[in-house]
Amino acid sequence: MQLVQDYFCNMMIMLALLFIYYQHYKDENLVDTSSLKRKVTSGFFAGLAGSLLMIFGIEVGTNTIIDMRHVPFLLVTLYGGFLPGGVSLLVIQIVRFTFGVSVSSYASLVLIISLFIGYLLFRRWKVETKLKVFIMLIYSNIMFTLVTTIMIDIEPLFKINLLFWITSLVSGMMAIYTSEYLRRINHLFKQYQLSSTIDALTGLNNVRSFDEALNTAIQESNIKRKPLSFLIIDIDYFKHVNDTYGHTAGDAVLQQFGTTLRKSVRTEDIVSRNGGEEFTILLKNTLHQEELTIAEHVRSSIEEQPFKATHMETIHITASLGVATYPDTVTSSDELYSKADQxxxxxxxxxxxxxxxxxxLSELITK
Incomplete structure (x- = not known):
């Protein structure tokens, strides 16, 4: 009965650690293309999780500990591959040797290396994730049974292995179910974040994101006393495009228009779609003369760019631009939008x- 309670305690600790991990990394799921830092930190976390499971592990003999450390190790290798899995392996085994150097610790090393090799091979299989994990858990259990039978003298061996198989499969499948659920939630959360700030059609900033960027830029400009330039761009006769080729073609042109704008300005410039065929570009620390040069480059790029209206037909469009710079041409940064619109x-x-x-405009008024 005590063994069952110990296994259950190990399983609950593992699931709690899984929730903590996904709360900390809720903005980005671990995948093969994750950054080096993300992979290393994930591997380190999985290693610490495995180590904590060892601390609360089940002592079944002299210097022999049985626990669920292979489950976080399995998950981090499954999602991240060699690097996070290797980091996790290293942390787990270093901690294991601090418990004492013995036949059991070397058996642990043999087991975890064999699991690592198997996990790396199994993760390549093109099958459903849950089925893949089930196969990996069966492999883990087989290797555990072989290593404990050959290298460690523990009693009662059959009872310990039976409980390990049951607990490993149950906790492993619970872990992958929980992990997949939390990864799906994190992905949706990220998508909702993007949809609240990104224009779905063009991939540029939307109105909400534009307002935040403009307000932040105005505050920075006032505090640091640096120039701030602003462009409003409106496609000429865009209604004619929709009327002639249809709204689907109009959407395609808007997508290409957004790409053209992004390519025509600097990396640090903030490009937004403010609605319909109206776009804006925010240029930080940019004087008026430099803004005019950029604006003319944008205008000519649009004029020269062929836009695909249909699979068979390309069209040429033009755009009109209004520009304003604080403090060069407007006395108040709050007037940037309205003056550029004029x-x-x-x-x-x-x-x-x-x-x-x-x-x-000011010169015309003066005249």
Whole structure:
């Protein structure tokens, strides 16, 4: 009865650690393409989890500990591959040797290395994840039975192995079910975060993200006393594109338009779609003359770019741009949007496909 309680305690500790891990890394699931830092920290966490399971493990003989350390080790190798699995193996085995150097500790080393090799091979199988984990757990149990039978003299061997098989399969399948559920929740959470800040059609910042970026940039500009430039871009006669080719073609043009804008500006510039065919670009620490150069480059890039309206037909479109710079052309940073918007409408009234700045407006008013 005591063995059953000990195994159950080990299983509950493992599931609690799993929840803690996914709460800490809820913004990014571990995958093959994860960063080096992410893989190393995940491997280290799995190693610590395995070590904690050892501390609360079941002593069945002199210097012999049985526990569920292979489950977090299995999961981190399954999701992350060689590097996190290797880090986890190293941490677990270092901690195991601190409990004492004996036949059991060397048996643990043989077992965990054989499991690591098997996990790396099994993770490549193109089968459902839960089935893959079940096969990996069967392999783990077989290796555990072989190692304990050959290398360790413990009694009652049959009872210990039977309980280990049952607990390993139950806790392992519970762990993968919990892990897959939490990974799915984390993925959805990330998608919801993106959808709240990213325009679904173009992949650019949406209105909400734009407002936050503009307010932050204005605060930084006022505090650091650095120039802040702003562009509003509106596609000329876009209604004609929708009327001629349909809204599906119009959406395709908007997608390509967003890509063209992103390629036409610097990496640090903030490009947003503010709705319909209106886009904005926020240029931090940029003087008005430099902004005009960038705006003209954007305008000419759009004019020269062929846009695919259908699979068979490409079209050429143009855009009008209104620009403003604080403090070069507007006296208050809060007026950036409204002044650039006025300049945009002036560009349209002058014939479209041009850049108009608030500086030109002030000169016209003066005249």
């Amino acid at each position: 300049a945009l409408y002036t560009a349209k009234r002058k014939g479209r496909n041009r850049v108009c700045s608030t500086k030109e």
